[in-house]
Amino acid sequence: MPARRAVTGRSQDPRRRFAEELRLLRAEKGDSLRQLEEVLGWTASTFGKMESGQNLGSPEVVEALDQYYGTGPMLLTLWELAIADLSQFKEQYRRYMNFEGEAVGLWQYSVSAPPGLFQTDGYVREALVAGGFKGAELEQQIEARTSRRKLLEGDEAPPFRAILSEAVLRMSLRDAREWRCQLEYLLEVAERPNATVHVLPFGTGPHGLMNTDTMFLRLLDGRTVAYTENDVRGELIEESGKVERLHRTYDAVRDLALSPAESRSFILRMLEDLPCEPST
Incomplete structure (x- = not known):
């Protein structure tokens, strides 16, 4: 098992820390994203998005990485902290949306x-597609976002x-x-x-x-x-x-x-x- 890492200088944000550890471990092993794909089975794009912070991945991927790098449960623990932090963010965002309506x-x-309240349907669609949304989820998100514009309409806006x-x-x-x-x-x-x-x-x-x-x-x-x-x-x-x-x-x-x-x-x-x- 690798020597214990020093905490000093590492990000304290759970999501950033998780991505940072993934990058460091791969660099230490000298692997490319393509090599991870060949050994573990998930795509190079999946690992790249996890290392850039765009995606946290699934627990199965993280457990496989822990086994591959010999890090015990370290990455899974960081993943769980990042997921918990993201859930907290979503809760904060829900509260914000309630405040916005009032x-x-x-x-x-x-x-x-543009501010969300100023975005056209076409802007929202292209932005969501760029973020990876598709199918029914894409249409639901478009409806949810564009409906916010009603807040600024009418005499009582x-x-x-x-x-x-x-x-x-x-x-x-x-x-x-x-x-x-x-x-x-x-x-x-x-x-x-x-x-x-x-x-x-x-x-x-x-x-x-x-x-x-x-x-x-x-x-x-x-x-x-x-x-x-x-x-x-x-x-x-x-x-x-x-x-x-x-x-x-x-x-x-x-x-x-x-x-x-x-x-x-x-x-x-x-x-x-x-x-x-x-x-x-």
Whole structure:
């Protein structure tokens, strides 16, 4: 059995730690992903996604890796911690969704994708397919996500202020027609009386929310909660001091952004720059 590993310097996030150990063990053994496929039977893609943190894999795969590397139950233990952490994330997300449905005011900063409440059906579909969804599960997820748009419709819709990094407008869909529809929808939303849209151009430089999608929800009881999300995890923040500090950061980012009128012109220029659709 390998010597005990030092903990110092390793990620404390369960999901990241699991992926990190998988990469290190394979590197120490000198195997390629293809060699793992040949020896253990699962595809190289499966192992690659596990090592990148995209997928945790199944307990059967993890047990096979423990046996192959001679690590006893170490990887399975890390896998169980990562699964538990992911379940906690899902519970936090469910609570966030409940709060979102009750919110009387919303503020958002988006890093690279339109806010969920601003996404068209075509955008949602392409994003979910890229994430591996298909079949009945894909259709269920599309319905669940697109139904959220109703929150911002009607006379009683809560106010929503969104700051979009320029990256949101540069990360186009593969389907040019659907991307045009998405930009047009952003312009439509920006015209609503309850919605305010800002664009944060690349030239504004570094800021406190560069890598973190952030949503603030003002609730009926007067509280404000925040939800932050990056590539590997999300966090629901309810402690008032932490929310206030994060909101000050958001306000500083808003001060860097274009005005609503300038932002609408920015999006309109991007729409005009899209190649014309081929005639049929």
